[in-house]
Amino acid sequence: MSDAVNVDVKLGVNKFFVDEGNPHIELVENPDPKEFAKLEAACPAGLYKKDESGNIHFDYAGCLECGTCRILCGNTILRKWEYPNGTFGVEYRYG
Amino acid sequence: MSEDKFDAIVVGAGLAGCTAAYLLAQAGLETLVIERGNFPGAKNMTGGRLYAHSLEKIFPNFAEEAPVERCIVHEKISFIDETRSTTLDYASPEAGDPANRSYSVMRSSFDQWLAEKAEDAGASIVPGIRVDDLIVRDGKVCGVIAAGEEMEADVVILADGVNSILGEKLGLVPKVSPHHCAVGVKEIIQLSEQQINDRFGCSGNGGAAWLFAGMPSAGYMGGGFLYTNKESVSLGLVFGLHNVAEVRKSVPQMLEDFKNHPTVKPLIEGGSSVEYSGHVVPEGGLAMLPKMVADGVLIAGDAAGLCLNVGYTVRGMDLAIASGEAAANAVIAAKEKGDFSEGSLSSYKSALENSFVMKDMELYRNLPGFLDNTRMYNEYPEMVTGIMNDLFTINGASAPLRKKVMPHLKKVGFMNLIKDGFKGVKSI
Ligand SMILES: Cc1cc2nc3c(=O)[nH]c(=O)nc-3n(C[C@H](O)[C@H](O)[C@H](O)COP(=O)(O)OP(=O)(O)OC[C@H]3O[C@@H](n4cnc5c(N)ncnc54)[C@H](O)[C@@H]3O)c2cc1C
Numbered sequence: 001m002s003d004a005v006n007v008d009v010k011l012g013v014n015k016f017f018v019d020e021g022n023p024h025i026e027l028v029e030n031p032d033p034k035e036f037a038k039l040e041a042a043c044p045a046g047l048y049k050k051d052e053s054g055n056i057h058f059d060y061a062g063c064l065e066c067g068t069c070r071i072l073c074g075n076t077i078l079r080k081w082e083y084p085n086g087t088f089g090v091e092y093r094y095g
Numbered sequence: 096m097s098e099d100k101f102d103a104i105v106v107g108a109g110l111a112g113c114t115a116a117y118l119l120a121q122a123g124l125e126t127l128v129i130e131r132g133n134f135p136g137a138k139n140m141t142g143g144r145l146y147a148h149s150l151e152k153i154f155p156n157f158a159e160e161a162p163v164e165r166c167i168v169h170e171k172i173s174f175i176d177e178t179r180s181t182t183l184d185y186a187s188p189e190a191g192d193p194a195n196r197s198y199s200v201m202r203s204s205f206d207q208w209l210a211e212k213a214e215d216a217g218a219s220i221v222p223g224i225r226v227d228d229l230i231v232r233d234g235k236v237c238g239v240i241a242a243g244e245e246m247e248a249d250v251v252i253l254a255d256g257v258n259s260i261l262g263e264k265l266g267l268v269p270k271v272s273p274h275h276c277a278v279g280v281k282e283i284i285q286l287s288e289q290q291i292n293d294r295f296g297c298s299g300n301g302g303a304a305w306l307f308a309g310m311p312s313a314g315y316m317g318g319g320f321l322y323t324n325k326e327s328v329s330l331g332l333v334f335g336l337h338n339v340a341e342v343r344k345s346v347p348q349m350l351e352d353f354k355n356h357p358t359v360k361p362l363i364e365g366g367s368s369v370e371y372s373g374h375v376v377p378e379g380g381l382a383m384l385p386k387m388v389a390d391g392v393l394i395a396g397d398a399a400g401l402c403l404n405v406g407y408t409v410r411g412m413d414l415a416i417a418s419g420e421a422a423a424n425a426v427i428a429a430k431e432k433g434d435f436s437e438g439s440l441s442s443y444k445s446a447l448e449n450s451f452v453m454k455d456m457e458l459y460r461n462l463p464g465f466l467d468n469t470r471m472y473n474e475y476p477e478m479v480t481g482i483m484n485d486l487f488t489i490n491g492a493s494a495p496l497r498k499k500v501m502p503h504l505k506k507v508g509f510m511n512l513i514k515d516g517f518k519g520v521k522s523i
C-alpha cells in the first residue's frame with residue numbers, strides 16, 4: 001500500500017514541449033514554508049520539492065498546467081503564474 | 096482594420112468554445128477560435144464521462160461518428176477503507192433514446208472532432224497561440240491581443256477554462272478559491288479490449304463507470320473514479336483543495352495508493368500507464384458563478400464555474416456544451432439587432448436560467464457543503480465495510496444480525512447518522 005510514488009516516472013510517459021529558459025511559473029525568493037508545504041502536497045506533478053537538507057526546489061518542466069498552485073498560493077509565494085506560450089508545455093495524447 | 100474584424104472571437108477550443116463556434120459559423124457569422132494548445136484538446140483532460148443530452152441536441156446521433164470510447168451501461172459505487180470495499184452495482188442495457196446515454200471519452204480526440212465540425216461549418220481555428228489580453232475601449236470588449244497582434248471582433252466569448260485569467264483581468268471572474276475547487280489527477284492505463292470486457296463484465300461497445308468514496312481522497316472531500324475506454328481505463332481521483340493543509344499524503348501519493356488498493360489492483364494488473372494528467376475542477380456550484388456577461392463579452396463553460404460535483408460524479412462537459420450553445424444563440428440574436436451591449440447579450444443569462452444548466456446548479460446548491468463532511472470519507476466507508484466484514488465472516492457460533500450491525504452504527508454515532516441523512520436528503 002505504501003509504495004512511495006515516483007512522479008517523475010509518470011511524467012516520463014507524457015509529451016512535453018519545454019520552453020527552455022522561459023519559465024511560466026516563478027517562486028518568490030524565500031517562500032513561506034507553510035505555503036510551500038501546501039504545494040508539495042497538492043501539485044499533481046510533484047514539482048515542488050524539499051531535499052534532505054531542507055532546501056526547496058521547483059522546476060517548471062513537467063508542469064501539467066492544472067492551475068492548482070495558482071489557486072492555492074498565487075498571491076502568497078508565486079511571483080508569476082501564466083500559461084506557457086502558445087505551442088509550449090504539456091500535450092495530451094489522450095486527455 | 097475593419098475588413099479584418101470578426102463577428103466573434105472565441106478564446107479556447109474546449110467543448111464550450113467549439114460548440115459556440117460551430118453554431119456561430121453555421122449561422123453565417125465570421126468566427127475565429129484561438130487555442131493555446133497545438134491542437135484543440137491538447138491541453139484538456141477530464142474524468143471521462145460525457146452525458147450525451149446537450150450535444151445530442153446539436154448533433155443527433157453524434158456517437159455514430161464522434162470518437163467516443165464506450166457507452167456506459169454498468170454503474171458501480173464502492174465505499175472503500177484502507178483495505179476493504181463494499182460495492183453497489185447497477186447494470187442496464189444501452190438506453191433506447193441516444194439523449195439518455197453517456198459515453199466515456201478522451202478529450203484529445205474528442206475536442207479535435209468537435210473543432211473539425213466547427214471548421215466545416217466555416218469557423219477559423221487557430222491553434223498554438225495564447226491570447227494574452229483583451230482590447231477594451233470605453234468599457235466594451237472589442238477584441239483580443241495575442242502574439243503581439245490585435246484582432247478585433249464585435250464580441251468575444253471566453254471559454255478559456257477554470258483558470259480564466261482573461262475573465263479575471265476584466266474583473267468579471269473572481270479568482271478561484273481553494274474552497275470552490277478540487278484538483279483531479281488521472282492515469283490512462285492500457286489493457287486489451289478482451290481484458291476490459293472480462294474484468295468489467297462488458298461486451299461490444301458497453302462500458303463501466305465506477306466511483307470510489309473514502310480512501311482515495313485520504314478521508315477528505317473527493318473520490319476516486321474509473322471509466323473503461325475501448326482499450327484502456329481512465330483511473331483517477333479528485334481532492335478538494337481547501338483540505339490541503341490538513342492532509343498528510345500528497346495528491347500523487349493518493350493516486351498511487353488507490354492504484355494499489357486490493358480492490359483496484361487486480362482491475363489494472365498488467366496494464367501499462369501511457370499518460371498522467373492533472374487539472375483543477377470547479378466545484379463551488381452557484382457560490383462561485385461570475386458575472387457572465389458585459390459589453391462585448393460572454394463567459395462560458397468552466398470559465399464561468401459551470402460545473403457540478405453531484406457526489407457520485409463530476410459533471411462539467413454537458414454544461415460546457417449547453418453554455419456554449421446558449422452563448423452562441425445570444426450572439427446570433429445580438430448580431431441581428433446590431434447591438435452587442437451587456438443588455439442585448441443578457442439573453443445568454445436568461446437562456447441558461449431556463450435550461451437544465453441553472454436548474455441543476457440550483458438543485459445541487461447545497462451539495463458541496465453537505466459533501467464537505469469527513470464522515471463521508473472515513474466513518475461511513477468503514478461502517479459499511481465493517482458491517483459487511485461481520486456479516487460474511489463465520490468463525491464459530493453466529494451472533495444475531497442486529498448485534499453485528501449495531502456496534503458499527505454506534506461508532507459513527509446515531510445523531511450523526513440522522514443529521515447527515517436529513518441534510519443529505521435536503522441538499523438534493
Ligand atoms: C479529474 C476531472 C474529472 C472530471 N470528470 C468529468 C466527467 O466525468 N464528466 C464531465 O462532464 N465533466 C467532468 N469534469 C469536468 C470537465 O472536464 C470540465 O467541466 C470541462 O472540461 C469544461 O470544458 P470547457 O470547454 O469549459 O473548458 P476546457 O476544457 O478547460 O477548455 C478551455 C480551453 O481554453 C484554452 N485556453 C485557456 N486559456 C487560453 C488562452 N489564454 N488563450 C488561448 N487558449 C486558452 C485551453 O487550452 C483549453 O483548450 C472533470 C474534470 C476533471 C479535472
Ligand code: SF4
Pocket residue numbers: 025042043044045046047062063064065066067068069070373
Ligand atoms: S500548474 Fe499544476 S502541475 Fe503545474 S506546477 Fe502548478 S500545481 Fe504543479
